[in-house]
Amino acid sequence: MSDASSLSTPAAERKRVINASLTLGGAVGITALSFGLAAVSAGASVWQACALSFLTFTGASQFSAMSVVGAGGSMGAAFGGAALLAVRNFVYGVALAGRLANDEQGRRLPLLQRLVAAQFVIDETTAMTTAESTPRLARTAFWVTALSLFVTWNLGTLIGALAGSFLDTQALGFDAAFPAAFAAMLPPHLQTRRGKLAAITGAVVVVALTPFVPVGIPILVAVVGVMFGVRR
């Protein structure tokens, strides 16, 4: 095994990165199917589900917005929770810029190219890009992951939303796709003690506040869980 990796050529390395990125794209397409189904079951039209995937292009925020809409929450509440979840793409952007914003000679890439790349700064591209040790492989990982995800995410959403609009979503349990999807997204954020404390706080806040404040607002208050980051 160590022999193989020490002998691996740049071409083989590149192929490995491309394969991994395409495989991830396929898996994400399946997630997109469930987003399309869930969005339609929450009351969005097929086109609205597709527009979210094309323009917003950040899964957790899309699921969050539709979850609040489906529960009868206001536009502000649906927006607030989804926007807070999107803040992590800001953090990812700061981290990725050091690896991707310059070309191999260290020159800054044209602004237009950086503005296009920004749309693809999400969980999966960040994970794949930061896993690579050389700038060249990092760039390959970013762009192949970005494009394969963009295609499968949008295609999956369209198929899921079309299927959802023909089915009895309540009887088939499609509303249960939401909590299951959020639960499946959680583990990477629970690796630290403060991550676990933040998660428990978020859940407790929601259960405690729900009877007393408008739909969707407990989600916004749940962000107080970040207080566990204050102490070093």
Place this chain on the structure above:
Amino acid sequence: MISAIVNGIALSNSQLWVLVIVLSATAYALKVLGFVVVGGRTMPPLVDRCLALIPASLLAALVAKDTFTSAQEFVVDARAIGLAVALVAVWRRAPFIVVVVAAMAATALVRAFA
């Protein structure tokens, strides 16, 4: 642009479109702010630590909301069984689709027979 927060109003089609557009613009602005504007600089560790905890708080909050609440009420129904099945699947490191489909199937089964 964002309407006042009013309790329990289902959104109209045009309100949903406003939500889609405003959310998309915000999400893109955050990506650009990080990648193009701030880009590569280091942020204060305190800010880093707090921002990193947003997903844990919010995702867990969303799990609780989508399982145990209906409008403004606390409820335990078929969705709780769905979540239990989902958690087992997550714990067994099942792929995303298996987690979601297992939860949906369990919820649908309980609804069909309860």
